[in-house]
Amino acid sequence: MQKKCILILLFLVVFSMKFSLAADIDDEVLEVLVKQKAAWNQGDIDGFMEFYWKSEELTFQSGSTRMMGWDALRARYDKNYSGLNMGVLQFEDILINILSEDLVIVLGRWEVKQTNETVGGLFTLILQRKPEGWRIIHDHTSS
Numbered sequence: 001m002q003k004k005c006i007l008i009l010l011f012l013v014v015f016s017m018k019f020s021l022a023a024d025i026d027d028e029v030l031e032v033l034v035k036q037k038a039a040w041n042q043g044d045i046d047g048f049m050e051f052y053w054k055s056e057e058l059t060f061q062s063g064s065t066r067m068m069g070w071d072a073l074r075a076r077y078d079k080n081y082s083g084l085n086m087g088v089l090q091f092e093d094i095l096i097n098i099l100s101e102d103l104v105i106v107l108g109r110w111e112v113k114q115t116n117e118t119v120g121g122l123f124t125l126i127l128q129r130k131p132e133g134w135r136i137i138h139d140h141t142s143s
Contacts, residue, residue: 025098028133029134032127032133033091033094035050036048037091041086041088053070053130056070059137059139060138061139061141062141088112089110089111092109093108095108105124105126106127107122108122109121109123110123110141122141122142123142124138125140
C-alpha cells in the first residue's frame, strides 16, 4: 500500500511539473507576440523583427513566395509596411502547440488596420528557444 501511495504521489508531482512547464512556455511565447504587436504598433519594424531568428536559415512563406534569411524578411517588411502603411496590428485566435521544451508551433490570425483598408489572414509560426530567447525560425502567413 505504501509503495502504491508513493507511486501515485510521484506521478502527481511529475504531472504537475509538466503542466507548470507547459504554462511557462505558453506565457513566454505569448509574451513574444505581445512584444511584437507593441513594436509594430509603435512603428518599430526593428523591434518587431527582434523576435525572428537572425539567420540566413530563417524561412518565410506567403502566397507563392518563399524567402530565406532575416535580412530578406526585414527588407520585405520595410518595403510593404514602412511608415503609415504599418497601421495597427492585432493577433487573435492564438493556439500554441508545444512540441518540446524548446520548440513550439503557433497558429493564429493577424489583422492590420491601415488608413484606407484592413488586411489580414492566418499565420503559422515555428518558434525555437535560442540562447537569446524564443525566436521565430519559420513564418507562414496568408492574407
